[in-house]
Amino acid sequence: MKVIKFGGTSVGSPHAIREVQNIIEGFDANGEKIAVVVSAQSGITNKLVRIGTLAADQDEEYTTVFNDIETQLMNLITELMPINRQSQIIAEIKKLLNDLEDVVHGVYLLRELTPRSADFILSFGERFSARIISAFLLVNGIDANYTDAREIIKTNSSFGEAKVDFDETGRLIHKYFDTNQKLNIVTGFIASNDKGQTTTLGRGGSDYTAAILGAVLEAEEIQIWTDVDGVMTADPKKVKRAFSLPTISYMEAMEMTHFGAKVIYPRTLQPAVAKNIPLRIKNTFNQGFDGTVISDMSVNSDYTVKGITSMEDVVLVNFQGAGMVGVPGIASRLFGSLARAEINVVLITQASSEHSITFAVLPKDAEKCRLVVEAEFEREIETGKIDQPNIEYNLSIVACIGEKMRETPGISGKLFSTLGKNGVNIKATAQGSSELNISVVIEKPDLSKALNALHGAFFKGEIHSLNVFMVGAGLIGKTLWDQIKDQYEYFINERRLNIKLVGIANSRKMLFDKEGIDLDNWYDQLMESGEQSDIHIFVQRMKEFNLPQSVFIDNTASKEIAAQYKKILNSRISVVTPNKHANSGPYRYYKELKEAELKNGVKYLYETNVSAGLPVIKTIEGLKLSGDRVIKVEGVLSGTISYLFNNFDGSKPFSELVKEAKEKGYTEPDPREDLNGMDVARKLLILARETGHNLEPEDINLEKMLPESCFDVASVDDFFVELKKFDDVMLERKNEAEKEGKKLRYIACLDNGKAEIKLITVGPGHPLFDMSGSDNVVSYTSQRYKERPMVIKGPGAGAEVTASGVFADVLLISSYLE
Numbered sequence: 001m002k003v004i005k006f007g008g009t010s011v012g013s014p015h016a017i018r019e020v021q022n023i024i025e026g027f028d029a030n031g032e033k034i035a036v037v038v039s040a041q042s043g044i045t046n047k048l049v050r051i052g053t054l055a056a057d058q059d060e061e062y063t064t065v066f067n068d069i070e071t072q073l074m075n076l077i078t079e080l081m082p083i084n085r086q087s088q089i090i091a092e093i094k095k096l097l098n099d100l101e102d103v104v105h106g107v108y109l110l111r112e113l114t115p116r117s118a119d120f121i122l123s124f125g126e127r128f129s130a131r132i133i134s135a136f137l138l139v140n141g142i143d144a145n146y147t148d149a150r151e152i153i154k155t156n157s158s159f160g161e162a163k164v165d166f167d168e169t170g171r172l173i174h175k176y177f178d179t180n181q182k183l184n185i186v187t188g189f190i191a192s193n194d195k196g197q198t199t200t201l202g203r204g205g206s207d208y209t210a211a212i213l214g215a216v217l218e219a220e221e222i223q224i225w226t227d228v229d230g231v232m233t234a235d236p237k238k239v240k241r242a243f244s245l246p247t248i249s250y251m252e253a254m255e256m257t258h259f260g261a262k263v264i265y266p267r268t269l270q271p272a273v274a275k276n277i278p279l280r281i282k283n284t285f286n287q288g289f290d291g292t293v294i295s296d297m298s299v300n301s302d303y304t305v306k307g308i309t310s311m312e313d314v315v316l317v318n319f320q321g322a323g324m325v326g327v328p329g330i331a332s333r334l335f336g337s338l339a340r341a342e343i344n345v346v347l348i349t350q351a352s353s354e355h356s357i358t359f360a361v362l363p364k365d366a367e368k369c370r371l372v373v374e375a376e377f378e379r380e381i382e383t384g385k386i387d388q389p390n391i392e393y394n395l396s397i398v399a400c401i402g403e404k405m406r407e408t409p410g411i412s413g414k415l416f417s418t419l420g421k422n423g424v425n426i427k428a429t430a431q432g433s434s435e436l437n438i439s440v441v442i443e444k445p446d447l448s449k450a451l452n453a454l455h456g457a458f459f460k461g462e463i464h465s466l467n468v469f470m471v472g473a474g475l476i477g478k479t480l481w482d483q484i485k486d487q488y489e490y491f492i493n494e495r496r497l498n499i500k501l502v503g504i505a506n507s508r509k510m511l512f513d514k515e516g517i518d519l520d521n522w523y524d525q526l527m528e529s530g531e532q533s534d535i536h537i538f539v540q541r542m543k544e545f546n547l548p549q550s551v552f553i554d555n556t557a558s559k560e561i562a563a564q565y566k567k568i569l570n571s572r573i574s575v576v577t578p579n580k581h582a583n584s585g586p587y588r589y590y591k592e593l594k595e596a597e598l599k600n601g602v603k604y605l606y607e608t609n610v611s612a613g614l615p616v617i618k619t620i621e622g623l624k625l626s627g628d629r630v631i632k633v634e635g636v637l638s639g640t641i642s643y644l645f646n647n648f649d650g651s652k653p654f655s656e657l658v659k660e661a662k663e664k665g666y667t668e669p670d671p672r673e674d675l676n677g678m679d680v681a682r683k684l685l686i687l688a689r690e691t692g693h694n695l696e697p698e699d700i701n702l703e704k705m706l707p708e709s710c711f712d713v714a715s716v717d718d719f720f721v722e723l724k725k726f727d728d729v730m731l732e733r734k735n736e737a738e739k740e741g742k743k744l745r746y747i748a749c750l751d752n753g754k755a756e757i758k759l760i761t762v763g764p765g766h767p768l769f770d771m772s773g774s775d776n777v778v779s780y781t782s783q784r785y786k787e788r789p790m791v792i793k794g795p796g797a798g799a800e801v802t803a804s805g806v807f808a809d810v811l812l813i814s815s816y817l818e
């Protein structure tokens, strides 16, 4: 046999009650014997509580609430039952309502609500409910029998939360169920004492009723039907990706409930735990779903951490002083005084230095706590042996729960590193010796981020999000999202990774959506519904969102945006950029970004600063980390100029080729930056810094290909006009080189810290002779690559190869943050 309990929402509407009928018929069809326990209709118990208090205050308003109850019940009956079958149940309910009115009127006259009459008033809720449900089932051909639990569950006289007399209760239940073989519909929550007076079982009392019945009748399972899909891995209001656990142990369930997963109340489990009866949490409104089984078997689950729960509001009290060290009895006096003041301590930690004890209490107790502690340690505080307690507000507790944690190494490591990488500062930690629960105290504004990051880290099978903010929506920005869109399904399916565009801006507009902007038309949306762009507001907004796994991408060529990186890294958001300005300005800023990266545990990646997607920067890092030393770096670093010389055969003027390079997406947004050598200078400076030289921009020795007058014009269009004037000069240079069988190359060289850029000619056999398209070549001479340098060669500019380099950096960050 099974005991089936229906909660308030499951009996709260005609629709729900029809579902209940459906569920009961299902058991019948399978030939399964059941007993049913029902709660009061949702809303009724609260109204009954209110009636009691209003009446005791002699507030006439109680009659309004009373009428509300009557209306709610009558509506339910008339909607549920056929007209010709309503009269009997209406008469029964009216009779109960009259009794209720009498007792409430008594309270009104006496101006006193005793615990005993409060329990009696509350008992009507479950009695109405069981009456209506059994009447409805009878009408539908189910042989239901109204069972008043006061006849079978006996308690002491602690009204409000009475203690069950299990011997007597067991006897009565057996007797009752032996003689009543029908489908018993039992009132939850209520019981009676030895004088026959009505008592109640406290919060979650109906679950308790079901557990008692199940234990006595040795049920094979107790089912709690509610309006959620079972015990979830986290509060779904805070963690969208929370899901229902198929199994969980009794201990885990209790621990979860302690932290606010109010699906079940721990105490209600006890009779079931004692008899080892599994409990199943099911959803009345999603019957096909298996729900969660709570038993002692669940240790064989896929998950080590079962749930991530939280207490949203706590304060941390730090109690410390030199006079505490080695003095026994301090902790006992401290916690004794708090206990006497009925202050509940939620979490305690003490370092082995014994210099301080830190504990958490609820904010409502904070001030009282201060007074109590100051009074208890008045003398010690006066003499300076112990400091005044220090209270920190606006904190939350996050706890990871799971029985298997104790035998799995690395859980707390992962907990701390996940929080660290996401920039969540930990104020205090506590771990029970049972290792069923590891708790950390964090700042309240970080709660949602912490819960989501931990959920992603511990429930790997679940899809986690990478939250991307991007400024710059030009060629590279657009190509990047085309590439991400193409790979989107792959990442969802194979890597369980949802790459979300949550914020986007160009120089005109900006747009945000925490849920992710539609990747099919993000650009149109930006331009149509974006607000006016402002980088300061953009950065502020990212900070406020405080999302886990956040990355900022700068796809502009703007100095203003580059100037924001430090602030962004300090907001614990990683940065990816093809924009060279941050790394090629003053050395100090470059250094500060490196420091900010380290200090904040985030990443700053810019592989595409030099030679687009070619692994030029990574390679330096690899050489350095493995103990090699780079002596010389040399090569062609401009995709644009490479393209010009590779295609300059005299059939088209030089200036036409520059236009082509621009159209092909090789040039900077302003092509003067390429032709005046500045782009190459920036890249060489970055390579110099990466190999360990503290150079400043003015340390780059730059030979220009064209005179300054060519660039000193107002616009890009004017530049092309000016450039035409030098078509002949360039043709001349090319022809001269060709006469000797040579080619023009604009090369960058870093030799022992000296940086130089110049226009040279190279002949066949030279490593830079054979090139085509937008090829870059970078050769490294190092201690290990001394005789023959290491050479990296390939397309060094263009939208696809640049965007894919940015994409790769973004993915590196995603793996790092996981």
Ligand SMILES: NC(=O)c1ccc[n+]([C@@H]2O[C@H](COP(=O)([O-])OP(=O)(O)OC[C@H]3O[C@@H](n4cnc5c(N)ncnc54)[C@H](O)[C@@H]3O)[C@@H](O)[C@H]2O)c1
Residues within 6 Å of the ligand: 471, 472, 473, 474, 475, 476, 477, 505, 506, 507, 508, 533, 535, 555, 556, 557, 558, 560, 561, 578, 579, 580, 608, 609, 612, 639, 665, 666, 667, 668, 669, 796, 797, 798, 799, 802
């Ligand atoms: N094209 C390549 O082959 C290549 C290779 C490596 C690196 N890069 C770098 O990629 C970056 C982007 O190049 P692109 O070709 O996509 O440029 P683009 O001109 O096509 O796009 C630039 C975008 O940045 C936006 N923008 C500019 N200033 C802004 C500001 N202050 N605030 C907000 N948005 C701003 C513009 O509105 C535009 O959306 C540049 O830094 C470039 O050096 C390009």
Ligand SMILES: N[C@@H](CCO)C(=O)O
Residues within 6 Å of the ligand: 608, 609, 610, 611, 612, 637, 638, 639, 640, 641, 666, 667, 668, 674, 679, 796, 797, 798
């Ligand atoms: N404009 C640059 C893009 C790569 O940084 C080039 O031509 O090399």
Ligand code: NA
Residues within 6 Å of the ligand: 607, 608, 609, 610, 611, 612, 613, 614, 615, 616, 617, 805
């Ligand atoms: Na690169």
